[in-house]
Amino acid sequence: MIKVVVAGFKGKMGSTATKMVLDNENFTLVGVLDPIVEQKNLSGIPEFSFADVPIFNDKETMVQTIDADVWIDFTIPDVAYENTRFALENGIRPVVGTTGFSEEGLKELTELSLSNKTGGLIAPNFAVGAVLMMQFSAKAARYFPDVEIIELHHDNKLDAPSGTAIKTAEMIFEERGEHRQGHPDEKESLAGARGADYKGMKIHSVRLPGLVAHQQVQFGSIGEGLTIRHDSYDRSSFMTGVALGCNKVMELEKIVYGLENIL
Structure with a gap:
């Protein structure tokens, strides 16, 4: 089982990704991240009332509390860059669907992933x-x-x-x-x-x-x-690629840019 966390789970893409992880028999959702959500567990949110999964407001507390293999990120560009760097520094493999990364930022993240031998995927589109x-x-x-x-x-x-x-x-x-x-x-x-x-x-x-x-x-x-x-036509179209990314990054030792590179 691949242990997964989702950052930005309250957004439309993040919510869809959270549902995908919960429904996938190969994944275990071990935590979700949002800086302002007051609830402490997904079960306190109506659409996820069946899920006993902790909600964290900061990533430092999250990595000290749970053990994760993969970090799915659907936030905003500035946050996603910091989240991806943080995930790599903590040995968690990022699967990032947030767009807007600069060429310099991608280069820095790739170099960090190589030095840590931690695989990851940043994809402009997961369909x-x-x-x-x-x-x-x-x-x-x-x-x-x-x-x-x-x-x-x-x-x-x-x-x-x-x-x-x-x-x-x-x-x-x-x-x-x-x-x-x-x-x-x-x-x-x-x-x-x-x-x-x-x-x-x-x-x-x-x-x-x-x-x-x-x-x-x-x-x-x-x-x-x-x-x-x-x-x-629906955000569910991206989830096949996200699930594929979560599986493939377990085999990688560096950041890959573009889903086509792991198909």
Whole structure:
């Protein structure tokens, strides 16, 4: 049995991850973390009334009280970075779905994981379909170098563009290199109309209530177009990847970035 803790269990993704761990016969939920929850046990929260699991308000007390193998984190970028560093320092393998990590932060965490020989996974998207969408897009970019990315998320998402969009752009860049698109004299009558620019490709972010997580990668060429799209209609779509990550990090000795690297 893999002993798991969940940070950010009150959020929508954290709550879904908590339910997944409780329902998975290979996992044992040994604790959850939230800095402001007053209840001391999950059984005091209606949706988890069946679960006898302690709630901790600070991570120092948590690691002194329980023994954990894996740390699932769905918090916010600044908190997730500190949580991931703390988990690695205490020999707990992080599985992180929070996006917005800087390149410098990822490098520091990877170096720490190597020095501690503690595996972990940071993934912009845990939906298997989203990973396939990124891989298909990278392959298509060899033949369709002109591409734009449109990502759509709920209106409470804090970072823009999404981690998935950035990861997709990075994977496309690896295949096609830097490539300038559009008319060289193009002018925006309204600043930002053409979106963010990454190595010559445009990324557009949409934030609206009712959305969950969606991305469209649109390619254009002479006389034809190709659209690769993935839609997550429910947060449960991410849990197959989270569960897979929890199992795989037990075999790793460093941080891995991207679910595609453990599939």
